[in-house]
Amino acid sequence: xxxxxxxxxxxxxxxxxxxxxxxxxxxxxxxxxxxxxxxxxxxxxxxxxxxxxxxxxxxxxxxxxxxxxxxxxxxxxxxxxxxxxxxxxxxxxxxxxxxxxxxxxxx
Amino acid sequence: xxxxxxxxxxxxxxxxxxxxxxxxxxxxxxxxxxxxxxxxxxxxxxxxxxxxxxxxxxxxxxxxxxxxxxxxxxxxxxxxxxxxxxxxxxxxxxxxxxxxxxxxxxxxxxxxxxxxxxxxxxxxxxxxxxxxxxxxxxxxxxxxxxxxxxxxxxxxxxxxxxxxxxxxxxxxxxxxxxxxxxxxxxxxxxxxxxxxxxxxxxxxxxxxxxxxxxxxxxxxxxxxxxxxxxxxxxxxxxxxxxxxxxxxxxxxxxxxxxxxxxxxxxxxxxxxxxxxxxxxxxxxxxxxxxxxxxxxxxxxxxxxxxxxxxxxxxxxxxxxxxxxxxxxxxxxxxxxxxxxxxxxxxxxxxxxxxxxxxxxxxxxxxxxxxxxxxxxxxxxxxxxxxxxxxxxxxxxxxxxxxxxxxxxxxxxxxxxxxxxxxxxxxxxxxxxxxxxxxxxxxxxxxxxxxxxxxxxxxxxxxxxxxxxxxxxxxxxxxxxxxxxxxxxxxxxxxxxxxxxxxxxxxxxxxxxxxxxxxxxxxxxxxxxxxx
Numbered sequence: 062x063x064x065x066x067x068x069x070x071x072x073x074x075x076x077x078x079x080x081x082x083x084x085x086x087x088x089x090x091x092x093x094x095x096x097x098x099x100x101x102x103x104x105x106x107x108x109x110x111x112x113x114x115x116x117x118x119x120x121x122x123x124x125x126x127x128x129x130x131x132x133x134x135x136x137x138x139x140x141x142x143x144x145x146x147x148x149x150x151x152x153x154x155x156x157x158x159x160x161x162x163x164x165x166x167x168x
Numbered sequence: 169x170x171x172x173x174x175x176x177x178x179x180x181x182x183x184x185x186x187x188x189x190x191x192x193x194x195x196x197x198x199x200x201x202x203x204x205x206x207x208x209x210x211x212x213x214x215x216x217x218x219x220x221x222x223x224x225x226x227x228x229x230x231x232x233x234x235x236x237x238x239x240x241x242x243x244x245x246x247x248x249x250x251x252x253x254x255x256x257x258x259x260x261x262x263x264x265x266x267x268x269x270x271x272x273x274x275x276x277x278x279x280x281x282x283x284x285x286x287x288x289x290x291x292x293x294x295x296x297x298x299x300x301x302x303x304x305x306x307x308x309x310x311x312x313x314x315x316x317x318x319x320x321x322x323x324x325x326x327x328x329x330x331x332x333x334x335x336x337x338x339x340x341x342x343x344x345x346x347x348x349x350x351x352x353x354x355x356x357x358x359x360x361x362x363x364x365x366x367x368x369x370x371x372x373x374x375x376x377x378x379x380x381x382x383x384x385x386x387x388x389x390x391x392x393x394x395x396x397x398x399x400x401x402x403x404x405x406x407x408x409x410x411x412x413x414x415x416x417x418x419x420x421x422x423x424x425x426x427x428x429x430x431x432x433x434x435x436x437x438x439x440x441x442x443x444x445x446x447x448x449x450x451x452x453x454x455x456x457x458x459x460x461x462x463x464x465x466x467x468x469x470x471x472x473x474x475x476x477x478x479x480x481x482x483x484x485x486x487x488x489x490x491x492x493x494x495x496x497x498x499x500x501x502x503x504x505x506x507x508x509x510x511x512x513x514x515x516x517x518x519x520x521x522x523x524x525x526x527x528x529x530x531x532x533x534x535x536x537x538x539x540x541x542x543x544x545x546x547x548x549x550x551x552x553x554x555x556x557x558x559x560x561x562x563x564x565x566x567x568x569x570x571x572x573x574x575x576x577x578x579x580x581x582x583x584x585x586x587x588x589x590x591x592x593x594x595x596x597x598x599x600x601x602x603x604x605x606x607x608x609x610x611x612x613x614x615x616x617x618x619x620x621x622x623x624x625x626x627x628x629x630x631x632x633x634x635x636x637x638x639x640x641x642x643x644x645x646x647x648x649x650x651x652x653x654x655x656x657x658x659x660x661x662x663x664x665x666x667x668x669x670x671x672x673x674x675x676x677x678x679x680x681x682x683x684x685x686x687x688x689x690x691x692x693x694x695x696x697x698x699x
Contacts, residue, residue, distance in 0.1 A: 062511050062512070073342070077341075077342045080339075080342075082343065083342055083343075121464065123464040123465045123466065123498070124463075124464050124465065124507065124512075127465055127502065127508075127512065128511075128512055128515075130366045130367065131367070131512060131515035131516065131519060132515070133363075133366070134363050134364040134366065134367055134515075134518075134519055134522070135515055135518050135519070137341075137342070137363040138359075138360070138363050138364070138518075138522065140342060141342050141343070141344050141359050141363065142344065144342055144344070145344045145345070145346050146346070
């Protein structure tokens with residue numbers, strides 16, 4: 062279930078970054094190129110789909126769907142509160158930027 | 169009512185939610201604690217620490233006790249300690265009081281080394297707390313079924329109308345804007361509801377289905393007739409129990425039931441037996457039904473049916489029977505989450521907490537929206553407004569104080585007190601009553617702050633009182649890997665922190681409000697002076 066939780070979390074985070082409101086919670090006054098947005102959207106949805114297939118595969122249909130739904134709700138809520146209170150902790154972006162020493166969406 | 173579809177739905181959402189909000193808050197809090205009902209049971213019976221015992225010994229002890237205690241019963245059920253839901257060997261028996269009426273149930277927890285009742289303090293335990301979420305308290309089931317049934321129906325209406333009212337589900341999917349007053353409450357209410365909607369809808373809809381036979385008795389009644397016997401016939405047909413016999417004229421001794429569980433374990437594997445049910449024990453037609461562990465949302469399981477006088481296998485039932493029953497058992501299983509392991513159980517608990525927060529924030533939102541206008545009135549807020557505010561304080565903060573009081577009563581009431589288990593409940597509801605009356609005599613902001621502090625102090629004190637009265641303190645529990653006790657202490661402390669943070673925030677806001685008008689007054693004085 063932990064694997065699905067991580068995949069769902071990343072998927073949700075990408076879908077959220079696709080929206081200017083949330084992107085700008087991390088990098089104020091930045092906007093993404095339409096192609097990047099499309100890529101984020103596609104990968105985001107794909108990850109959500111991968112997680113459900115994986116969870117059904119390892120836990121069976123009934124249990125897998127219940128576990129997947131539970132993971133969706135709680136991962137999503139964690140993300141929401143991260144964006145509100147500690148936006149740079151989303152996807153550990155603050156940490157990544159410090160390690161790589163550059164701002165991630167380079168224009 | 170308002171014009172326009174969405175406005176009508178908003179009206180419906182506001183008022184259906186408000187009318188049943190406090191009952192539902194109680195239902196969600198107690199029901200959510202029910203995810204850990206047997207863990208709370210263990211905490212509330214600190215004298216007895218569950219020990220692993222071979223199933224044969226348990227079944228033997230249970231049979232011995234039941235033979236002494238309930239020889240003439242219609243049905244016995246034995247719950248060996250083979251899963252999380254049964255920390256202590258448990259037996260129940262159902263006896264006919266009057267022909268055609270519902271059977272009367274007896275229940276005991278058994279010490280399997282002596283085949284006598286478990287020697288422990290009288291307590292309602294986590295079970296009683298969990299039962300309150302569908303049976304409430306101080307009223308017969310015939311009343312509470314209707315109360316909860318109707319409240320669930322309102323809840324379902326509130327959920328559906330809420331989804332329709334919420335215009336920007338996808339744009340606001342991840343949006344929560346803190347520290348913005350009414351906007352923040354609305355965001356919180358909506359974001360929690362949208363993200364946990366599958367859980368929230370499921371738990372309400374399936375909860376409602378539990379009351380199907382109360383709310384719409386005609387569905388079964390029209391085809392089978394009313395009354396206990398007809399209901400039983402319906403249930404037997406639905407579960408495909410064609411093997412069932414009527415009571416015979418002659419009696420016959422039971423075989424040793426542990427033989428049957430051994431046979432079941434040979435087929436299913438060790439630890440797979442969940443319950444053993446005996447119909448007409450001591451009768452020529454006695455039958456034993458051995459059920460398997462629940463491993464999926466489908467609550468019905470495989471069953472082996474034996475002739476209980478000679479051990480012959482009569483039938484092997486599959487977990488799935490008729491489609492309507494399989495559907496019903498699946499939705500009920502989803503609600504009860506008996507199949508859930510630790511991870512999923514915690515996710516259920518967290519989703520339930522979100523549910524509590526949705527209802528709580530909805531109730532607060534009703535006030536926050538109306539407060540500015542109410543405060544402007546010359547004669548102060550209306551009675552209705554003050555009533556809702558008071559009920560909010562007394563329920564959102566007060567219910568938690570009452571639950572803490574229930575736990576304190578378990579530790580502090582004398583062990584030999586008569587009807588001790590009932591006094592635990594009396595303590596809980598007396599404290600709740602005080603919490604509901606307290607906002608009447610205090611200004612509303614003070615009432616909030618005071619009750620939040622009391623709740624924080626109570627939950628912080630619980631681990632201390634536990635350590636003093638049982639000697640099983642948090643450090644020791646952690647060292648011994650006793651997760652039932654450690655978990656209880658840790659959750660208790662986390663709850664205390666949550667309430668303390670809420671109290672501090674309210675206090676800060678009160679101080680800001682107190683200093684803000686003062687500042688404008690100073691400004692005015694300064695302006696006048698300079699002019």
